[in-house]
Amino acid sequence: MSTVKYKKSYTFAIKSTIVVTSFSVLLLLLLQYYFFEINFLFTVTFALLFFAFNFFILQYRVERFIYRRIQKIYKNVSILDETVLRNQPITTNMKTLMYEVNKFASEKKIEIESLKVREEYRREFIGNVSHELKTPLFTVQGYISTLLEGNIKDKSIRKKYLQRAESGVERLIDIVSGLDMITKLEAHELQLEFSTFDIVAVFQNIFDMLELKADEHDISLMFDKDHYRPIYVIGDKEKISRVIINLIENSIKYGKKNGTTEVRLEHFTKNKLLVRITDDGIGIDKKHLPRLFERFYRTDSSRTRDVGGSGLGLSIVKHIIEAHNEHIYLESSLGVGSEFSFTLQIEKNPADNL
Known part of the structure; x- marks a missing residue:
């Protein structure tokens, strides 16, 4: 194990020596004035020698008795990460030491709180x-x-x-x-197969697939009539389809009788498409929104178990969208309805390259 190198500080010894030397010189001058003749050469020589002697003694004693204890503090504080001691010299400056100790304590407190969570x-x-x-x-x-x-x-x-x-x-x-x-x-072990596909066609196929389920719940599936023309995006078509199915099924499960689920496609930025899935169902209380994408999180366990599902749908949605380096948003009001939206990268029509 390599020896810890210290970056020494002489501030304490210098300041202390100046104070002691100044007092001693003043005392010597007073004694010379009252009892002897003042000799400036003797006084200056005394001051220089006294300053050097005091500085040496103070610095030596500080290093021997105080800084050794500082080293012990470093070893105790850095016991979980000894590389800190080896990567850089340790300062014996007390202000820096206190800063590093407080920083260490703050980091460990945050780490402990994180472990508790x-x-x-x-x-x-x-x-x-x-x-x-x-x-x-x-x-x-x-x-x-x-x-x-x-x-x-x-x-x-x-x-x-x-x-x-x-x-x-x-x-x-x-x-x-x-x-x-x-x-x-x-774990980034599930490889996404990116391709260019028509998101409008995907929605139309999913609407056809979920039409019977929506009819059973008296829910009308609506698509923005302004977007029946193809809109091409980049992503894993199968995984994005899974996202859309989960969100629409979710809106059907918690929709009200004779309610609607509406899909809108909007340009979020020049190269981003915003997919909005809105329903007028039972909605979600604001206190549940921050945790809604957690695995198995239930806003009301008795109600959600009645409608079935694994409790993983929204968590899967969030992970798939984030795996695409995109964002998902949620707005909801209890008794009014919910809107889930997410972004996708827009791509040119492949036919334009032919």
Whole structure:
């Protein structure tokens, strides 16, 4: 281990020596005035020698008794990161030392608070995962156990229970695949396949796919009539489609009877498109907005479980959009409705290059 090098400070010794020497010289002059004849050469020689002697003694004592303790403080304070001691010389200036100690304390306080937040998030996340998995697992187990206990011969009951068990398994698969996608996106392991595609065509296909589900909830799907012409963007078409499906399904789930879900496409900047998905549903209380994109976060657990879903939809949406280096926005008022919007990079029509 290399020896710690100190950047010495002589300020304390110099100032202290000046004060002591000045007092001593004044005292010597007074004694000479009252008892002897004043000798300026002797006085100057005395002052210089006395100054040098005092400076040497003070600096030596400060280094030996005070700075050694400073070194110990550095070692104790920097025990978690000893490289700080090796990368640069340590100053023995007390002002600098106090600044560095206070800085260290502030950083460690922030680090501890961050660890507490992470621990709370981890505990909450594990609880949510176990609860989300437990519900469909117990459902599947219950139906299978009922069949094994004697109802397996009844074809009508057998078919109904197996269908319900299958629904539970599908929910389990949805949760696991959603978690897998989020984990890979966070770890940058899920590769995005960028291409140029028509976002208008994507919306039209998704509207066709979700039309029946919207009809079941008496929700009208509306597309801004000004944007039926092609608009080309750059992104992973499959992942962006997943984002749009999740957002529209979310608006259908929490929409009101005879309500609407409207899509608008606007130029956010010269090279950015803003996709806006607006509904007039139940809306979201402002206190829930900062945490709405967290995994499994529920604004009302009883209500959201009634409408189904894995609780990962909005979290997946956020991660996919951020993986594209884009932004997602949310505005909502309780009882009025919600608007989710996100940006995409605009690209020229590929036909223009032909």
